[in-house]
Amino acid sequence: MNSFYVFNGRKIKRFFFVLAAAIFAIGVIYVESDNISVFSENNPSAIYSVSTDKKQIALTFDISWGEKRAEPILQALKDNGVQKATFFLSAPWSKTHPDIVNAIKESGYEIGSHGFKHDNYSTLTDEEIRKQISSAHTILTAMTGQEPKLIRLPNGDFDKRVLGIAQSLNYTVIQWDTDSRDWKNIGVDKIVDRVVSKAHPGDIVLMHASDSVKQTHEALPLIIKELRNKGYEFVTVTDLLQQGSTQGTEVRDHASLQKSIEDAGGL
Template sequence: MFWIVNARRLKQYLIIFTAALFAIGIAWAERDNISIFTSGKNEPSAIYKVDTREKKLALTFDISWGEERTGPILDVLEKKGVKKATFFLSSPWSESHPELVKRIKDMGYEIGSHGHKHVNYSSLTDEEIQTQIGRAHEILKGLTGTAPSLIRTPNGDFDKRVLRIADKMGYTVVQWDTDSKDWMNPGTEQIVKNVVEKAHPGDIVLMHASDSCKQTHLALPAIIDQLQGKGYELVTVSELMAGTKVNTKEVQ
């Protein structure tokens, strides 16, 4: 009888101990911004960063409207000799600015999709999500001659359905781990600080080349100089993902 009671207590202690370890793991993961939310095995997920010790990161630029900011940003990248970056282009903007799309392509930068209409995909039906991704796909493929395989959804919004549909259509959803917050126009120095202080190996950095972001091209030279000064190699998202463990966050 004594042994049975002790065995029961031991089982209770083990359950409590396991739960405590799990809680600690959650806290640790959240501290390091590591995904702990899973929606089941073999489910598609969004890419936020990659786990690597190599000092490589990807600068990414979203473009959904405007014609005044993209050129100056490309000028900075060219002047600084940055050969690799990833641009996520919305298809209506691309149709309206084929010369800028061509320049991005000719400079050798990776082009991903930023969808068609700038709406939250999680608010759409499955058919509407397919239509938005598919229409952007055909337009970007037609303009660049290459079918994109990466997509950053408008506003970074997605749910399980978006991930599954994008995956079936041959796309990987790309998010970011460092937000420059250039969309807030907080000042050049703050944008530089937002990127450089948080940048880490395997990082995906969010910036914008739309007209609403008025300070990105002013902050970009210092961002590039300081990141390279710390020994970082600037690569595309696809290169960052190749041969490394991808760090993802899956939705409930």
């Protein structure tokens, strides 16, 4: 028996459009999952590192709860002569720990916002996102006497909407290129190895000073010593941003992409 296949031109066109869109979507997901830079200055972006030939690195610390770990970490920085670092502070925590906030400020360290509620902002409405960022801004400005310009979003979570709103409120969203994973308490040696082995010029290192981290204050002196031996200078995130071009990730709107794929089925 002979079989005959009839090909419709519109169906062929639709098939290849859907295939191309699917391949593009997979590529975007791959790029974003590996933090490969697809940064564009014309789009809202999060900053992961800075492209520079100078051996400068920014140690950053997030604080959202507790009072036991921040002071030992501040002491470790002081004892080891680190005069520049950046702390991202949760506004509710700051209100209940004014002495620690003041100690950070008096030590000369940079203070950025870590938002208000420790929620994933990508799950919030536009109005809620704006309220979270603005409320934190008001509190931190009142407590420090300076308006924060940098924000690290809770859990490092964001989407294109969040970045756009943060930018409209004059904030630069700061992520990280090296994660110490100190929040997992993986051991002093492993924390040190992760930071030292991954460090590079213009790097932004993620650490924490909340009570969940129990080994950071012990790892810091070793990290500082080994990075100095490699010729690194410790600076603030703002210092880094003034050095060269930023390495970020342009956030694609996956919802719009999915709609395009679905619409293709109706061609």
